[in-house]
Amino acid sequence: MEYEVIIGLEVHVELHTESKLFCSCPNRFVQEPNINTCPVCLGFPGAMPQMNEEAVEQALKASLALNCEIALTSYFDRKNYFYPDMPKGYQISQYFVPIGSRGSLLIEDDLGSEKQVRIGRVHMEEDAGKLVHSISGEGSMVDYNRAGVPLVEIVTEPNLRSPGESRRYLEQLKSILQYAGVSDCKMEEGSLRCDANISLRPAGTETFGSKTELKNMNSFKAVEKSLEYEIDRQKKILDSGQEVISQTLRWEEDRQETIMMRGKLEAHDYRCFTDPELAPIKLGAEKVEEARAALPEMADAKAARYGRDYGLPPYDAGVLTASRALADYFEACLAIYDNPKVVSNWVMGELTACLNEEGQEIETCAFGPEKMAELLKMIEEQVISGKIAKEVLVKSFRGGKTPRQVVEEEGLLQISDHGELEAVVEKVLAENPDSVEKYRAGATKVIGFLVGQVMKETKGKANPQLVNELLVKKIDG
């Protein structure tokens, strides 16, 4: 039978803030357990939460960036349940009135046309601690460094229709939140986490089938894979005339399959009520408008501008705006060295290769945009050749020195001295009489080979244009 796939995603994103949601502990990852803790985030009796304005601002930005309606008054509520990673026995979340609701995000559907994914709600909540299970079986430990870290939960309506759409939704969401400066959205590090609800129904019918919930996907690819696996599993069940059991499943990356985690999706009774220790979150309409106006340019708008103002081809514009960090790098470089296409080529080519090879991030690598600009200027001023520049980039990237320092220390200055080059040119011509003959016979292309020989002799330092000129002059004599 033909089935329609219904997917809804729940994404948790750690907000980028100085401190935790309800205390002044730093919101930063540390290895040593229970270092970033205090009476408030450890849930001590009598230690009351204090609201972090910055987290509210970040949540507001996220909501606005996702085109949500903003609640001018919203509340923090308690979601009561027992679990060792929750020191208070409840999680502070927004249950009754989320800060953002009825948002949307544009993606491409599987046929390549534009599709609006509806976002039901964006709400703030505190993160829980982390359970660490000892392998030797001495029991479990809890690390509360993460307890109280501010999160937003972003819940779509069930209007995704395929694993591909789901992946593209996540990519787009990540891009938007990164651009808004709300979160770094690194799924591998847990700053973005995604659960998926999925059900199938016979094509053309209206009622939803029973759904399963998928957890433990550690990458966008894993989300896509697990959904594909689950569609297949549910199809087989339905085709055999059985019913899908509503349950929570766990994606096993090693085995590339889902396994049952919890039976029957229980409708958990969280006994929510508004937290009496926190004041309502009040946002002035003006503040909301200010935040809306202050939202940075998003990827699509930026890419369009790169094409319009810098004349970059769509491919370049797309690559450069894929992450805000990359676009920021490109723009910072451009501010010093105003040649968009050249900067684009080097950022997309040599720099990206270097980053991949060294496994580094663009925002933290030693080769900052000012170094790139310096390097490109040196090429333009013919201080070094493009070929040498590639070497310089790698050395500067690895060693942290400026390109100029590398060039000076390693004696890589381009040779533009006529006298010096003439000697080499003569030597090359003498060693390659056949090429000279060919050239004279009209095969002018061999000049390239001869230039190459000169470059080889000078270890790439010769000014290639000058070499070309000298060669032609000598042969034509």
Added chain:
Amino acid sequence: MDLRGKPVRKMVEAVSSKEVSAYQLIEKTLENCALVNEALNIFSVIAGVDALEQARAIDKRLEVGENLPLAGIPVAVKDDIFYGVLPTGLGSAAFKEFIPPYTATAVERLMDAGAIVIGKTNIGDMGLGSSTVSSPNGPTVNPWDAGYAAGSAGAAAVITGLCMLALESDTGGALRQGASHCGVAGLRPGMGRVSRYGLNADSSSFAQVGVTALSGDDILCALEVISGPDGRDASLAAEDKWAAGGRVAPDLQSESLTIGYPAAAFDLPEPEIREVYEKARERYQAGGYRLTEIDLGLLPEALRAYYVICLAETSSNHARFDGIRFGRAAEAGDLEELYAKSRRLTLGPEARRRSIFGTYILGKGHYDRYYRQALKIWNLVRREFNRVLKECDLLMLPVVKAAPVRLDEEANFLENWGADLFTAPVSMAGLPAISLPAGQVGKMPVGLQLVGRPFSEKLLTAVCDRLAPENKLFPHRGPS
């Protein structure tokens, strides 16, 4: 040296002028505490060495010329308020040796001002209830009659001269009822006055930190120190409100006021107590206050709504005592069993009852029926009190319906909850209220409640001192 009857301001003068050192004063106080505690069971911990060290430090601070508004004043702190040096028992056997990693804002401020914590006073099971009868340490005995509970151990400490100030919590009325049952003055500050950081509140909506003492002025001395903004309690009044009115500025002259008198409410207490209130009313009138009869509705409804909200919040606030981070962990095969067993080790019968009720109230299908309705009533109660306080400057109410719990009788929990009839609605209104001595039934004291508008604490303490009979009577059990 007899502490009894000496006003705080006088004692501060004596200590500041080195007439007596803080050390001597505290040494004597500790002797008295040891003497009386055995019979009355007032303290769960007496500070001992720590109190003497505190006293020595205060003498040193005075030596270098510091001006300390509470120099040397012995303070008893209720055992649900954290002081990071002494064990804070929280009214649970599991917390007997628990030394909290921080100190409550109010305690910190008292100590900064020169006061000395001499001990932690006994509380009910997990601090619940308006008397100490459910305490794992047993009840505190009333200093006036050993057949009765004291109501609050802090009030008992004050009336027996073991301390000059008691820092106590008041949720449904424990502080005010304790003051009434022991014959002292007790102030519950209004919403947003005193930081509750470091108070293990069973109900976050209604718990406040207040002060019990022999006089309104003594209370004022403490209140001036402990009130004020604190970033650690989100419910506190905003900074600009404090700037406008000063810390505890009065809003009216205490001499010529209109006191509202809800006649219907005064029909409810037992006859002997009614009589005390009736006489007090006549005295107040004779003293130049204008008494005006007013209608105050909703008291019984308020009490029920109060318990619905309070129980719901308790079930959530006490969820953390599950044996993982807090409370005693039981041996168990799995997590569910660990929770169930550990909670039994930590929470007593009253606390468990309240958690079970609260869990029910918030549960699916019950929230709308109970919790949401109670929130609506809460709103109406607030409006009702505000309406009444437009017709009068202060509102007069009973504190108690009857004598405190008899120690030889099995307590009925519903009856105990019912004791909050006149105090819990005031907690809901979020208004400041003082319980002041009004008279006696036999040898048992009875207090009367005055409720003021927001930020009228100073006025309440002044009126208290004008109206309370000069109380030179002390229960004979007290030390000499």
